[in-house]
Amino acid sequence: MSLAVTVVCLAALQQLQLTPIPGQVGEQSCVVAHKDGAPLPGLNLTMESPDGSRRVLGITDAEGCLRFVPQATGRYVLSTTVEQVVVMAPFTVIAAKPQWLLAFGSVPLGLALLWWNLSRARGRRGP
Secondary structure (H helix, E strand, C coil), X not given: CHHHHHHHHHHHCEEXXXXXXCEECCCCXXXXXXXXXXXXXXXXXXXXXXXXXXXXXEECCCXXXXXXXXXXXXXXXXXXXXXXXXXXXXXXXXXXXXXXXXXXXXXXXXXXXXXXXXXXXXXXXXX
């Protein structure tokens, strides 16, 4: 059955593209619906959560895009119906990555620049 659905979806060239993959909690994600390269505006998208509950996510805009912010981690399935064909796209959401690497790099650099500027200012002062 799933092979038949895959073949039908590929033949119809109806797609849902998600960016970024994987999504992160609290970061904006975008799903774009298109058929044969042309955007599909006005589609109702539904989202199935990891716990099995379904809810309406929203309607695509003129470019066929719908932006949303995931609130929990897990595997989701986005779906819509295009010309009586159900189009689905799996979507994984991961926990937000901490920005510690940036802090470990920028704090020592900032302290070194502060020390260098203070040393130069001390050297310019007259007696």
